[in-house]
Amino acid sequence: MRLACLLATATLAMVLAAPALSQTATEPIPITEWSRDKIIAMGQEIHRQDVAAWVATDALMSEFSGTPPQGLAGWIVVPEGRDQKVRFLKAEGDLVSAGWDVIVRNGRAGDVVDVTDGTLSDQEQARFRARMTAASNIGRLRCSPNMNAVVADDPDSDGWLVWLLTSTTDASIVPMGGHYRFLISADGTTVQQRDMLTNSCLPMPRNAAPEGAQTAALTISQIVSDGPVETHVFLSLQQRLPIYVIADDKLFEVNGARIRDVRR
Structure with a gap:
């Protein structure tokens, strides 16, 4: 489910009921610094989690010949040692349960496994509630009709961190803006903090270099914020490109999982 190359299947994307897209917020609101x-x-x-959900979604779609299985309601990614279990959920009325599991190593x-007893654990239920609580509390800036969710x-x-991330189906665009970070209570029901990580949408061409050159x-x-945030790290890892972040008179280089002060 790479943000720059998202499967455009509505049932696999987080579709949020929201007003028309808003490209720019008003006054910037400082975020919680980490x-x-x-x-x-x-x-x-x-x-x-992005990689896990992306490759697991590909496996699920392949298993069902390119058509989402009946009742698919989304997914959660659950750590399992060094691996990650992507639990694809199905809805029957108000009941949500696990329908198919994919281990990503x-x-x-790995294989798509039909789940016989799909009852979610208390932690899994709280994880899914946290995702839905964040989805119900998105702010005024909206940069795509569908948002991808990550819960950690x-x-x-003892709470959950939830990110709602701008998605795009255009692999030539890097969605630098419109991402949200939430701190949600341990039971998944209450927003304790919401941070809008940018003040505008900032769709950035991936290949803006002149013909014959490559984007460096x-x-x-x-x-x-006073410097880079976690979505810069994520996008640098995803795009395999350094991202230079200008904050006031400071300049930082985000190169994958490394952040370097260039000018302070």
């Missing part, structure tokens, strides 16, 4: 270590770790986690999807344990609390890096101005 340590550099946490920014890097969470950017890597977003990337891990080293970025590769917050290392600094991307550059972005950041006005809601």
Whole structure:
């Protein structure tokens, strides 16, 4: 489910009931600042889950000959040791259960397994509730009709971190803006903090270099934080390109899982 090359199947995307798309917010609202270590770790986690969901979705679609299975309601990604289990969920009335599991190891999807007892654990239910709570509380900036969701344990609390990420079906565009970060309560029902990680949509051409040249890096101005955020790490890992982040009079290089001060 790479953001730059998302499967355009509505049942596999998070479709949020929201007003018409808003390309630019009004006054920038400063976000909660994180340590550099946490920014890097969470950017890597977003990337891990993005890859897992992408390859597992490909495996599921292949298993069902390109047509989403009946009742598909979304997915959650659950850590399983060094691997990740992508649980594709099905809905029957108000009941949500696991229908199909795919284990992703080293970025590769295993077999699609039909789940006989799809009852979700308390933690899995809370994880899914956290995703849906975030989806119901998106802010005024909307940069795509569908948003991808990533849910992770917050290392600094007993709650959940949820990201709603701008998606695109155009592989030549990097969606640099419109991403949200939520801190959700442990039971998945309450928004404790919402941070809008940019103040506008910022769709950036992936290949803007002159003919015959290759793009060497991307550059972005950041006005809601004092430096890079986790989505810069994620997008650098995904695009395999450095991203230079300008914040006030400071310049940072985000190169995969490394952040370097270029000018302070």
